[in-house]
Amino acid sequence: MLISQQLAMLYGVEPRVLMQQVQRNVERFPSDFMFQLTADEFANLKSQTVTSSWGGIRKLPYAFTEQGVVMLSSVLKSDRAIAVNIEIMRTFVKLRGMLAGHSDLKRKLNALEKKYDENFRMVFDAIHQLMDEPVPGAYGRRRIGFTKDK
Numbered sequence: 644m645l646i647s648q649q650l651a652m653l654y655g656v657e658p659r660v661l662m663q664q665v666q667r668n669v670e671r672f673p674s675d676f677m678f679q680l681t682a683d684e685f686a687n688l689k690s691q692t693v694t695s696s697w698g699g700i701r702k703l704p705y706a707f708t709e710q711g712v713v714m715l716s717s718v719l720k721s722d723r724a725i726a727v728n729i730e731i732m733r734t735f736v737k738l739r740g741m742l743a744g745h746s747d748l749k750r751k752l753n754a755l756e757k758k759y760d761e762n763f764r765m766v767f768d769a770i771h772q773l774m775d776e777p778v779p780g781a782y783g784r785r786r787i788g789f790t791k792d793k
Contacts, residue, residue, distance in 0.1 A: 646680070646688070646704040650715060655723040661715070665705070668718045676711035678791050679703050720728060 647665075665672055680688065680703050681710040707715065716728040752774075756767045 646706050648704055650707060650712065652726065653723075654715065654719050655721045656719055662705070664718045664720075665715070668714075671714050671718065672711060675708060675793060676714055677707050679705050679707050680750065745774070 647661055648658050651661040654661065665677065672685050682703065713728075713731055716724050718730060719725075752767065752770060759767075
């Protein structure tokens with residue numbers, strides 16, 4: 644999770660320019676892409692980071708999720724934002740190719756399962772378990788970071 648000031652530096656624009664673009668494209672930033680920090684959250688964040696000596700920000704900053712960061716790269720006009728957006732698109736294409744290979748592998752594994760008897764059932768179950776997506780919250784882990792109240 645990144646806040647608006649950090650993202651402005653990352654994308655090579657002024658924080659006010661970043662927020663202008665967000666406000667002009669507010670329909671592209673639903674609450675699961677971006678939200679404004681509360682005073683308590685911001686105070687906690689300030690206590691963990693170094694702040695400027697000249698007064699800092701006047702308004703509470705916004706926090707952006709992964710999807711919000713990606714959306715920002717598509718609405719900002721800086722050279723760096725354009726380059727980031729291009730790399731994100733290339734990464735999505737690569738991921739799609741990897742997932743297609745993964746589904747092909749799963750199909751082949753299912754065909755092998757039908758071919759062999761019950762003696763290999765444990766082996767196939769273990770392979771399927773490794774291939775399946777992890778279940779959120781499994782292993783007693785809890786989510787880290789800011790969460791928006793429901």
